Amino acid sequence: MKNKQKLLAIYSKLYARFGPRKWWPAETDFEVMVGAILTQNTAWANVEKAILNIKKEKALSPKSFRDISLGRLKRLIRPSGFYNEKAKKLKSFTNFLFSSCKGRMDRLKLKNTRFLRKRLLEINGIGPETADSMLLYALGKPVFVVDAYTKRIFSRHGMIKKYASYGEVQDFFMNNLPTKRALYNEYHALIVELGKRYCKKTKPLCNSCPLKDL
DNA sequence: GCCCAGGGGGCTC
């Protein structure tokens, strides 16, 4: 089977199995971008606790993030781990928002994808996966998000090299799938669901994996 | 106690 057919077949199979994932779970685009930083190497349940703390203080907005002290921000996001690093990252990100669009997300969305990605990657603490998550899930740009599960699953099934770089994996998906943000949105979320259930690090082979016979 | 989570940066070779 060709890669294009195979990728769509896998998508259909995962969608039939897990249904729509409804990503990204957030009330605002700003919340999505904050969550993208907080979830770095962190279980989502812990991110939710941090976000709830911020919401309780009514501080989940660009202006609040600009005005809040670093120490107070650290205290609020503590449950998400790496809080010393992440508080600084959130401040850097907030500075970017005000310098590029006066803290207004609707203005940020008007800028073109390549430019935005370049600028996001210049921010300390935002790498490829975080930048692409922001572009896709907050700004609605058609960018495929690659994570550890994506590499693990698709290399185990022989579709990409085991040590393929982020860009190589991303190109593989974007060159073989139609450029649709809704498709990219759902596909990545489905991959994460599959990975959580069937493709852990410590289990090299997944006998019950839904993709076993493909 | 152990392993890992919806990564990224800094360093070495």
Next chain:
DNA sequence: GAGCCCCATGGG
């Protein structure tokens, strides 16, 4: 380029 370590909490 690859490999290693650090960041830190909380759930299983």
